[in-house]
Amino acid sequence: MDYKQSAEELVTLLGGRDNIISATHCATRLRLVLDDESRINKKEIEDLEGVKGAFSSSGQFQIIFGTGTVNKVFQPLAEEIGMGEESGNDKQQKMDHNEAVKKKMNPVSRFAKVLSNIFVPIIPAIVAAGMLMGLLNLMNRFGWADSDSSLYILLDMFSSAAFIxxxxxxxxxxxxxxxxxxxxxxxxxxxxxxxxxxxxxxxxxxxxxxxxxxxxxxxxxxxxxxxxxxxxxxxxxxxxxxxxxxxxxxxxxxxxxxxxxxxxxxxxxxxxxxxxxxxxxxxxxxxxxxxxxYDTGAGFAGLVFGGLYSLIVLTGVHHSFHAIEAEILGQVGFNYLLPIWAVANVAQGGAGLAVWVKTRSKKMKEIAGPSSFAAFLGITEPVIFGVNLRYRRPFIGAAAGGAVGGAYVTITNVTANGIGVTGLPMFAIANDPVNYAIGLLITVGSAFTVTWLLGWQEEETQSEKEETESQQSSTDKAV
Known part of the structure; x- marks a missing residue:
């Protein structure tokens, strides 16, 4: 892959250098603030080599390249649009980008972004405390240590410190x-x-x-x-x-x-x-x-929240949930919302898996497989925007799987000892790993089955169309 050429093509397809207000990147995506998003050629961007999907959300146009690749594309892109990537300017560039993002957001999304910026840096501390609480629960359940022992008392201190x-x-x-x-x-x-x-x-x-x-x-x-x-x-x-x-x-x-x-x-x-x-x-x-x-209609609450969570993700408002979860965790001692979000995220992976198995598009197979696995780890943007939402019906299948899984984990009272970790990593802070595992299997199976039954309209990329036409032409000549 020629990263410099890809960056040059991206600038053109994004409406030119003057249309790009600011740019940065995360672990998997380019994040761009654009002056006029109507100038974007989204279809051709998605057909570029290495691109796994593109979408607009929370005041930014985001292009999914994947871990490692995005860094290599960003460097020539920054040079192309006149942004230096010197380490001394990196912090200021991110601050400027955040300010540009906020100006493009509506008030609700801006509020969610503020809460996200406050709570995301704190998540590692709460996750560590949650894992320690999980270890204490195991020690209690299997009698590994007495509650009066020095080890138990020390671990109890370590686990409660973050919340105090x-x-x-x-x-x-x-x-x-x-x-x-x-x-x-x-x-x-x-x-x-x-x-x-x-x-x-x-x-x-x-x-x-x-x-x-x-x-x-x-x-x-x-x-x-x-x-x-x-x-x-x-x-x-x-x-x-x-x-x-x-x-x-x-x-x-x-x-x-x-x-x-x-x-x-x-x-x-x-x-x-x-x-x-x-x-x-x-x-x-x-x-x-x-x-x-939750207490009066647990199954119904899980059904509704699990089915609607992915729609909320599209708006970006889900970032504000960290504040609510932290409040619940501090007040009642456990988080009963996180398992619902976890199965909703895994459901997107189940729907993407159905696309990966059934699709005839080579490019889509390349996107759907890795992005579905990422969803099982709690990273859903690639499969949502690169696969399921592009075909629409798989997104409906994922919502159905999330609803079924959400109902199960609430009926069986699966809770967590932390926030911010979903999918397979949530096993580390789940209070009932067995029922959580069953909930994940039900979720993936439901999302996969519904997506398979609904089907979708296949799209061919430009390169695949040219390859198909070339093969047809060769067949015609042979005949």
Whole structure:
């Protein structure tokens, strides 16, 4: 594959250099912000060598090349459109690209993007804690260690730490996204988890009631926010707004001393007196509503959420679910939404597998096989946009498989100890691996069968058409 030639052809098919506002790439895709997407020749882009699919989502036009290939295409593309890829400019380029993406999004997608930027960096910490919780569950189930043993006590400390300091992690990440000082954001999270405040974990079992303080004619309940999400998000947003406000009138020569002092003091009072309690009520309302739906109609809830999840993925709003899952995990101790998302993702792989087996297109076989396997690992964009959505009916088959699998994992009460990991990797944090495995098999089988029965209209790429015509011509001459 000639990567430089591919980059040159891409620029032309994307409407020219002047139509490309910004470009970056992730592990598998080019991510482009374009001035006018109507100038794109999407069909010819998908026919290019190495391209596994192309789609527009969340303010970006994304082209799937796959791991390794995308890096080699991006470098000549960046040179072609005048972007340097020097390491010193890389961070600024990504910041500029993110700003360009936000301007192209609608308000709902922009909100989802903000939540995604806040929670995605925190996911490794929660996944590690979830895997440790899974290990503790196995130790309990099979009697590998006594709950009073040193090993068990230490692992219990390691597994709970991420959730105890979750507001600090969120405070740091949220302040960075909201444009405030990240360390002040972490301090705000620390205030909301201070040892003076009673840890709400296990509050009902212990029967201990938090103390109250009288201040300015108000009762301040000394109850902490360990494991919560919404309260700290709202508080850090207020903190960033106050920090910017103070900087407008504090002289530069004393800014370093006065602005942080005013910001932390005012935010601390606001957090404990107003924003924190309000955020706690909102978080409990969201958690209670979802829990009620899950408890009273688990099979139906899984059926609906599992069937609709892939449609939500198309809008990009699914990124905001990390915040909801983290809130649920902190409040009830397990995540009952993640298994539904997991089977919905695997269903896309099942539908793609049916396409891979049945299709006559050589290029589609090259795309469908690897992208279906990626879906089994939780990476669904290649198979959704490169295969299933292109033919439409396989996408319907995947939705059917996700609905059936979602119903099964909710009826059997499969839950997870973390967020952000789906597909086969979710075995590491699943509380019931056996029923989760059965749910995956049911999902893949249902998606594969429905897709096979529905069928689809085959498309030939330009190169395949030319090859077919050449073979026909040779046959005619021989006759």
């Amino acid at each position: 300091i979750l507001p600090i992690l969120i405070g740091y990440s949220a302040a960075r996204e909201f444009g405030g000082n990240t360390y002040l954001g972490a301090v705000v999270g620390g205030i909301m988890t201070h040892p003076t405040l009673l840890n709400p974990w296990g509050l009902q079992e212990s029967g201990v009631q938090p103390e109250t303080l009288q201040f300015a004619g108000m009762n301040i309940e000394l109850l902490g926010y360990q494991g919560t999400v919404i309260p700290v998000l709202l508080t850090v947003y207020v903190m960033c707004w106050l920090e910017k406000l103070f900087r407008t009138f504090v002289p530069n020569m004393i800014d370093l001393l006065v602005t942080p002092f005013l910001t932390i003091m005012s935010t601390g009072f606001i957090a404990l007196m107003a924003v924190g309690p309000l955020g706690r009520l909102l978080g409990e309302g969201v958690t209670s509503s979802l829990m009620f739906l």
